[in-house]
Amino acid sequence: MITGEQKSKVDAVWDAFWSGGIANPLQVMEQITYLLFIRRLDDEQTRALNRANLTKKPIQDNPFPVDRDELRWSVFKNYAADEMFETVDKKVFPFIQTMRDEDSTYAHFMKDARLAIPNAAMLVKVVDLLDKIEMQDLDTKGDIYEYMLAKIASSGQNGQFRTPRHIIKLMVEMMAPEVGDTIVDPASGTCGFLVAATEYVREHHAGEVNSGPGAKHFHHNMFHGFDFDNTMLRIGSMNMLLHGVEQPDIRYRDSLAEANTGDAGAYSMVLANPPFAGSLDYENTAKDLQQIVKTKKTELLFLALFLRLLKPGGRAAVIVPDGVLFGSSKAHKELRRMLVDDHKLDAVVKLPSGVFKPYAGVSTAILFFTKTNSGGTDHVWFYDVQADGYSLDDKRTPLLDAAKLGPIPAIAATDQPDSSSLLAEGGGEGAAYRDPLTTEDHAKNNLPDVLRRWAERDGAELKRARTEQSFCVPRNAIEEQGYDLSLNRYKEIVHEEVEHRTPAEILDELEKMELGIQSGLAELREMLAGGGE
Template identity: 65%
Template sequence: MITGELKSKIDRIWDAFWSGGISNPLEVIEQITYLLFIRRLDDLQTLAEKKSNRTGRPIENPVFQSGQAELRWSHFKDLEPGVMYKVVGEQVFPYLRQLGGDGSTYSEHMKDARFTIPTPALLSRVVDMLDDVPMQDRDTNGDLYEYMLSKIASAGQNGQFRTPRHIIQLMVDLTAPGPTDQICDPACGTAGFLVASSEYVRTQHPSVMTDEQQRQHYHRSMFHGYDFDSTMLRIGSMNMLLHGVESPDIRYRDSLSEGAAGEEGLYSLILANPPFAGSLDYESTSKDLQRVVKTKKTELLFLALFLRLLKPGGRAAVIVPDGVLFGSSKAHKDLRRILVEDQKLDAVVKLPSGVFRPYAGVSTAILFFTKTNSGGTDHVWFYDVQADGFSLDDKRTPVAANDLPDVLARWAQRDREERDRPRTEQSFCVQKEDIVGQGYDLSLNRYKQVVHDEVEHRPPLEIIADLEELDGEIQRGLADLKGMLS
């Protein structure tokens, strides 16, 4: 966790941006991202210089050429604010835009970098704050950036890009990424799922940092994310960098479009919260996806995309709106039938409707499935999450009630003890035959049994007799009162 002192610095910088006229939290993050990248370039050059001094060999592919010292963070950070502002705006940012690349995807996302910090004083404050952060400390870097990203949501704008961190962590814990996985989020936003996966692999499989082959895979070919928002790509890429992943595959792509072809069967794990508030026209949508499910609804098209991107044996954990579970259109039914009959549907975890407040009150669930192309669904595990550790109103304050640890514990038992639990419980299994009999309806309430407590009522005549006695007492009381007043 970052310290209170560092948090307060970020808060002051944030306030300064807002008072300086930059009110879009994404633009604030974007400007800080550029500066973090500039500092990273200087760190890379410094490391190369130290290596060159030790070995006596010239630097291969230097980031900065001779005569470009003024572009380096270590140089301009000590300049007077007005001079620094001119150097950064007129020299450093044009250099970023023409940068061919340092072997990473980051420089590709910097090619349209815009410098919009409004004043020299603000730039100087931001540079001073970032210069205090120990960039070699991966945990501090990651926590710093996560804290800034959380402000996107708290600012009340563009909150759709932020899946709650504890929900992301639950999905990662349940799917347990391994060191050989190829992990993809086709709607990656700020790369929250990829970051959480990288942290899980690093923690649970320390060999990825010591085994050379695994380490190369971890840094260069394990993590893949697509988005069609260039700002998101920059932010997501930097989020991965600051969490210690050197060169993830974070690329521009409209995942559902006709032009996004290829990459079928490449990934072993998909984690995603795709956009599900809209529809596309048939002409612009991939014909391959339309062959799987004829629809314009983005939530159904993304599910079809996930099935296409997964390799056989690959698994997915994805958030869907409740309508996917029980929608009555042919497309809805076809997709659910495919998941149950052609693939292996593992689980449906129902989330409380307040999870995405204050930005949306939509009811959602997490679908877990495995691509087999040959069926395999024997039973489906259902869990009704009623509390996620936060209040379900717009404030989302921490509370004691939290089902998520129980979800994780019972998930491990879903093929054993959970199969015998009655459907009156919070989690239970449903046989495939029952789901087929219900027209592939996957809504939890379709299968959950509610037990009503038996209540014994008194005979009506006995209740009437009591009422008559009370009425008599009232009448006698009124007569006594009249007598006292006469």
């Protein structure tokens, strides 16, 4: 997590763009991405020179030609304003446009890079401010870039590109990716899901990531992201780079198009928040997706796409609008039937409607499913999230300390007490052991509890009543309800019995009250009469 001082430095960079007349947050982020890319190339050049000096061998893997020092960040940052502007605009940017390293995702997305900073004074200010931000440590690089991306979400309609980070983290924690996984997000945006997956894998499988075959897979084959917005691709690629992934597969692609059908069954995990109401060229939509679900609704087509992309045994955690859960069209019903009957629907986690405010008030849920091609749904686990740690209004104000926001990883099964102690709602020694949040905290943030109960979905959760916040529903009950997956279809509401008094009892009480009032008035009259004498 970045410090207050680092935040102030990033804020200063952002303010410099705004005061200089660049108000579009995506354009600001894009220009910062270009400059950070140039700064990184200079760092690589420095490392290449140091290796050459130590080994006494010729320079290898140097990004810049050795006779073009003026292209380097460490050199031009010391130029006078006009000279710096001329160098960066006329030499550095044309150079990175012509980089054609086929193995470099980042160089590929720089081919149409252009400097949008309008004058020399502003460029000097921005370069100076970026140069003061320490970005040597991997975690710091990633945290700083994430903080910048958060500014996109707080700057207007462009926030639609960014799923709340604590929701992403919950989904990744629940999916628990491993080094052998091949993960895809077909609507990757800024690559938030992929970045969270890299952080989880580094934290839980550090030894495998740092050396051997696991390291090669992690850096070259594990992460795949597709989008058809080049700005998002540039930002997403840089996000992955600054989180320490050398060559992720981040590509321009219309994931629903007929032309992109060659990687069916290629992935073991899907993490995504696909567009709910995007424009669709129905004629160019993949025919195999239309055969699965004949519709123009992008949220349904993306679900069909996820099933196509997954290999048998592959798993998915995806955000869908509530309409997917209960929509009455033939396409809605057939897709839900497929998830339940033909594959294994693991869970439906209902999110509160304010999660995506202020940009959208749509109600959503997270679907968890496994591709089997042979059924396997015994029961479906439901959880009704009522609080996510933030206010559910347009301000989205944190309700808890930062340490209590987001999910808290569940303790490994070998370290847990007997699961029977979890049966009592919020009580019992086991529940206290596994959930460090108090009852008051839970009322403000359910996410740690979601993760805790998810680990018990095939155990203690099976015994929960449908009156509780989470419960399991057998497959046959879902079939009987026409494959409706809305939580309220299965949740039971307990109404407390209210005992009403009979009319005669109420009249008797009113009569007593009336007699008391009359008696009081009589005493008051006597007191007034006595005082008059």
